[in-house]
Amino acid sequence: MAMRMRSGALVFALLGFTIGSGTRCQAEPLGLPPVPIPADNPQTPEKISLGDKLFHDSRFSGDGTISCSTCHANDKAFTDSPLKTSHGIGGHAGTRNAPTVINAAYFHTLFWDGRASSLEDQSQNPFLNPIEMGLPSHEPILKIVRDDPAYSDAFKKVFGASGAGISMEHVKKAIASYERTLISGDSPFDRWYFHHDSAAISEPAKRGFDVFVGQGRCVSCHVIEQTQALFTDNRFHNIGVGINRIQPETPRLAAEFLIAKAAGASVDKSVLSDPKTSDLGRFAVTTHFDEIGAFKTSTLRNIAVTGPYMHDGSLKTLRDVVKHYNQGGKSEGDPSINPYLSGGIRPLNLSDQQMDDLVAFMETLTSPAYVNASAGGSKP
């Protein structure tokens, strides 16, 4: 596999994006399927370049200090590891751990609770969230991209739009196009599993794979298929993180949230400003009791370099994560397992060796481009 991703480098030329005619430029990285490209937002090198620039521009924030890349940093595998939860303007601490943008192009929904349905949809929200980028509206962004010649030329070239004709739709599409180039497979696991290179991973990692697909039950949600592995089912599960600790308050929090939502409160603002409301998870989006405390299954690609873990960053190492699952959805300090727990989660009876092996397996999921990313997780 020829792909070499350098931090911050534009990699569109090496990636399998689809151009207008629908023909494919190049195969996707080992272990991954073709990147889904929306019909109304085809990839072009110029658009990707524009999205890259927008993604890294900190002028689109209330105090000019925060860009998308603040919390999704190229050299941290597009997270803000080792922070537990992200920090926005004025040092505001959020409630959720920044998920990686790498391979987000494959996700069916975005954000931990899936409240955005596409990368385009997702990209508009952090600008306005008071504890993220803190803009009062999207107008300041539009003013900059309309006035700054470097931007206005690019929007003209990419979208044929200028002046007041440049809209947030264009901004969102450009950012999403850039994000669709952040694709990364070709990990040691991929070379072992899909290319049958038996030397690609260690013996403990191979044993860990057996636990992953067997007694550990991991693969039921972190999906591996015959020709590809996204390591997510794109579904939402209550695995006992966060919600375990707010059980006595859950009825009150749920009722208060529903009343606030009915009165027009923004889900985006509510869940990022209050940690306990955040812990209600997918329920905040759908209001289904079935999804109280449920969060989206994370991909496991590059997981060893993107710690800490879970929606609230509450688990420091991969060993902590494995232990949580082994105890049936409970960590040290949790009073008990919450009653809304997903039916897939139950005690696993793994030995210490099996847990170590599982961690060794997850450490084989790092792509070459990110082996040097700072690890807040299992490896210091």
Add this chain to the structure above:
Amino acid sequence: MSKLITRRSVMAAGAAGAVGTLTTLPISMVRLAFGGTRDDFTFTYISDAHIQQIKGSTFVRNWDQGLRRAVAEANLVKPESDFVIFGGDLAQLGKKDELDHGAEILSHLSPKLHTVMGEHDYYLDLGEYWSKLYGPQYYSFDHKGVHFVVLNSILTTDEWTFHRWPSDEQRMQEMAGLDNPNGSPFMVGEKQRAWLKEDLSKIQHDTPIVVFSHSPLQKIYKGWNFWTDDAEEVQALLQPFKSVNVIYGHVHQIQYNQIGNISFNSVMATAWPWPYPQSYAQVESHLPVLTVPMNRGDPFFERDATGWQLIDVNSGRVAARYQLWDNEPRTVAFDHKQGRPVDLAFQEPTHRRPAQNHY
């Protein structure tokens, strides 16, 4: 919330239409949206927990989790349901330890609890300990203009009950098996039917009636005891009333039917799903033709194909909102135009999802 629904608009829309609209609201918002003064109410239905002791204080975790989850979610309904019905089979083998453990979980419910006797609660000590916990096995009560009746429908012949088995434990085991030829058909029995006749004699014929039984008061599949042997005699007592609704557990699946004036709705188990008897084709089944089977059962998610219900009789007929874990919620409500219950989303054959037939 995109829109609030007024009482007036609901009335105008007709019952089935109204329920269809309401399902787009979070269930806990339904009554908030009405507000004001009214007599509409909802009740929560939880059934078939099958709490099962392994040894000492160890119980089957899966069944515990199902009941715990239903109780926790029922407590989230705001404003509260007027009451909760537990539909029977709290225990698996009728043991005191099982009934105590189940009762402890149910004790966390905020609304008032009514309970129905199931065969798994009964056939060890013939309901003695259950009755100590929950009182009479059949009775009636009136609530906001509706007459509610609780029956013990899982009795059977004296010969089978008192004279056939060498031990109480074996009697319990024989009745606990689904596909066991040593079992015996359920019945309400003469004594209760006489009581029911007397109880109903005081009720006006235009009063909505809701009957809670554990077994279906209709005959579906005798081989699995989805059956009550004197169902026709019980139905005859109910037919004079304009609006009768029978709600039963036991079958661990969604069923509904209409016989004359009587609407039948089953409720889900919190423990495990049974297959539909039509999928077990060795013997003829009389699964109601109205029923749209549930597409279900990802074996990894052990709560899939189980759940609980939020029910109202605001139209005089049952509207049952099924809260189905790891699956899609469904609503079965009476359609006044067609005169029978329908699934509001899936009734039309073209609206159904093909059942999963490979794994």
